[in-house]
Amino acid sequence: MHSVVAAHLSLDPAFDFDQLTAFPFLVNALEAGTIVAVMAGVVGWFMTLRRESFAGHSLSLMAFPGATGALLVGLPAALGYFAFCGAGALVIGAAAGAGGARGRGEESAVTGAVQALGLACGFLFLSLYRGVLASYESVLFGSYLGITSGQVLALAGVAAGSLAFFAVVGRPLLFASVDGAVAGASGVPTRGLGVAFLLALGLAVAATAQITGVLLVFALLVAPAATAQLVTPRVGVGLALGVALGIVTVWLGVALAYATDYPIGFFITTVATSFYVLARAARALVARPPAWRRRRVAHPPSEGAAAA
Amino acid sequence: MGGQTVWSGVSLDIAPGAFAAILGPNGAGKTTLLRVLLGELPVTAGSASVHGSSPGALNRQIGYLPQRRQFDAAVRIRGIDLVRLGLDGARWGLPLRRRGAERVDEVLRLVGADDYATRPIGELSGGEQQRVLIAQALVSRPRLLALDEPLDSLDLPNQTAVAALLQRICRQDGVTILLVAHDVNPLLSYLDQVVYFGAGRAVVGAPREVINSETLSRLYGVPIEVLQASDGRLVVVGLPEAPAHHSDRHEHA
Numbered sequence: 001m002h003s004v005v006a007a008h009l010s011l012d013p014a015f016d017f018d019q020l021t022a023f024p025f026l027v028n029a030l031e032a033g034t035i036v037a038v039m040a041g042v043v044g045w046f047m048t049l050r051r052e053s054f055a056g057h058s059l060s061l062m063a064f065p066g067a068t069g070a071l072l073v074g075l076p077a078a079l080g081y082f083a084f085c086g087a088g089a090l091v092i093g094a095a096a097g098a099g100g101a102r103g104r105g106e107e108s109a110v111t112g113a114v115q116a117l118g119l120a121c122g123f124l125f126l127s128l129y130r131g132v133l134a135s136y137e138s139v140l141f142g143s144y145l146g147i148t149s150g151q152v153l154a155l156a157g158v159a160a161g162s163l164a165f166f167a168v169v170g171r172p173l174l175f176a177s178v179d180g181a182v183a184g185a186s187g188v189p190t191r192g193l194g195v196a197f198l199l200a201l202g203l204a205v206a207a208t209a210q211i212t213g214v215l216l217v218f219a220l221l222v223a224p225a226a227t228a229q230l231v232t233p234r235v236g237v238g239l240a241l242g243v244a245l246g247i248v249t250v251w252l253g254v255a256l257a258y259a260t261d262y263p264i265g266f267f268i269t270t271v272a273t274s275f276y277v278l279a280r281a282a283r284a285l286v287a288r289p290p291a292w293r294r295r296r297v298a299h300p301p302s303e304g305a306a307a308a
Numbered sequence: 309m310g311g312q313t314v315w316s317g318v319s320l321d322i323a324p325g326a327f328a329a330i331l332g333p334n335g336a337g338k339t340t341l342l343r344v345l346l347g348e349l350p351v352t353a354g355s356a357s358v359h360g361s362s363p364g365a366l367n368r369q370i371g372y373l374p375q376r377r378q379f380d381a382a383v384r385i386r387g388i389d390l391v392r393l394g395l396d397g398a399r400w401g402l403p404l405r406r407r408g409a410e411r412v413d414e415v416l417r418l419v420g421a422d423d424y425a426t427r428p429i430g431e432l433s434g435g436e437q438q439r440v441l442i443a444q445a446l447v448s449r450p451r452l453l454a455l456d457e458p459l460d461s462l463d464l465p466n467q468t469a470v471a472a473l474l475q476r477i478c479r480q481d482g483v484t485i486l487l488v489a490h491d492v493n494p495l496l497s498y499l500d501q502v503v504y505f506g507a508g509r510a511v512v513g514a515p516r517e518v519i520n521s522e523t524l525s526r527l528y529g530v531p532i533e534v535l536q537a538s539d540g541r542l543v544v545v546g547l548p549e550a551p552a553h554h555s556d557r558h559e560h561a
Contacts, residue, residue, distance in 0.1 A: 049384075049385070166402070167401070168400050168401070169400060170401065170402040170403050170404075171393070171396065171397060171399060171400065171401050171402060171403040172397060172399070174393065174397070174403045175393045175397030175398065178379075178383065178385050178393070179377070179390065179393065179444075181377070182372055182374065182394070182444070183393075183397060183398070185346055185348070185370075185372045185374075186372075186394075186397060230384070232384075233384045233385055233389075233428040234386065234389075235385070235389055235404070236403075236404045
């Protein structure tokens with residue numbers, strides 16, 4: 001976890017940029033981070049809207065058995081991430097579909113079970129491996145070192161597929177997310193879209209975990225999107241802002257980790273959370289009177305016996 | 309409905325262009341009727357048709373407002389975007405295109421929501437949200453508007469205002485309106501027809517023809533009295549309560 005060269009970030013962005021792009025491992029980290037930020041920004045925006053953060057959280061933990069399982073059988077870690085997160089998404093999605101109208105409650109129960117089982121498997125794989133897992137912490141808390149060009153390519157491929165998916169289903173998915181009953185009545189396949197979205201979420205989580213680590217996925221998945229939703233209720237602007245904030249977060253995170261030699265996960269989380277806190281504070285400053293004061297008296301005395 | 313017969317032997321006809329309310333106690337099958345017309349539930353015996361077609365075939369011509377939709381403050385989507393989804397939400401693609409903007413503005417003006425349509429829906433009051441949702445249901449120019457308890461969460465002035473708005477839409481644009489209601493009183497002066505469900509059956513007719521002691525007593529087979537208050541409101545007395553009636557409405561009514 002020590003960078004090979006001494007680095008000193010200055011206040012001159014051009015100079016810093018030159019420093020950051022001077023080494024291939026840093027270029028790989030920035031490329032991978034940017035790709036992940038784009039994907040996480042879009043997926044996270046929909047996840048926040050759909051209130052599926054619990055599913056997202058559980059899927060992120062599936063990256064742990066993914067990483068350790070791949071290690072155990074000698075496959076690339078990235079493959080393990082995608083396989084386990086994707087499979088977890090399908091299980092949760094199938095449970096939600098089978099639950100029908102009661103899908104929400106069923107979904108969170110199954111999600112919790114999947115999460116616990118995943119963590120347990122991860123721990124089992126780890127003890128079966130017996131060897132020393134040198135990058136134990138980096139699986140959990142992220143690392144920007146050792147990202148290969150092949151990994152960057154794989155991430156780019158998954159991100160391209162994910163963005164193509166959103167380009168096709170974006171509008172009906174938005175409809176189903178904010179207004180499921182009406183969307184269903186107007187012919188949107190809400191259940192199928194729900195499962196497809198969970199799969200996209202699982203893949204985005206698997207990609208993000210490769211940079212931020214299993215436990216800090218939410219720094220890129222939730223914080224930028226939630227910040228964007230605080231700033232603007234516009235759909236297009238919000239999506240773009242979430243992606244932009246994610247990219248800025250990743251670049252600052254890589255730069256600070258490189259300059260200070262402290263873990264990248266800490267910096268990404270801190271930067272992302274700072275944006276969110278700033279947005280909240282800014283909103284509180286310009287806030288109009290709280291909603292309850294603008295409303296009229298909510299309920300007049302009861303109408304008594306009605307004609308029904 | 310889970311193997312239960314909600315109603316049977318019901319024959320009813322709503323005139324095109326009419327403003328009709330579906331009334332009756334909880335669990336009598338009001339929402340079931342709407343869902344049958346939307347094609348979401350099959351009828352086990354008999355048939356249903358909407359404007360001469362089988363239910364579900366014409367859903368693009370039905371504007372639908374399900375029961376109790378309240379957006380809380382965390383929903384950060386603009387009212388105007390929600391209305392536009394009523395126009396193109398079922399089409400594939402990105403939710404970015406601006407097509408249909410004139411129709412969206414027109415329908416927002418019609419319901420009187422143009423002042424607050426660009427605010428996040430979760431920040432609007434119950435009455436304002438209901439107007440935006442009515443605009444959403446109307447934006448695709450449906451021939452039938454099906455609303456499930458649209459007045460439920462509104463205060464009295466807003467209930468009357470929304471009822472008047474619906475009647476205006478019905479008259480101006482010739483839209484048939486089917487509205488499930490718990491309390492007929494805010495609607496009474498605007499309605500053309502009433503469907504009253506009870507005891508597994510239903511009666512249909514003009515409001516005063518249906519909501520009177522004689523008709524309702526015949527429907528339920530027990531003596532029922534309809535009283536008129538001095539302000540014209542109707543009160544039904546003696547309704548047989550279905551067993552196990554513990555809905556939230558009864559707790560505060």
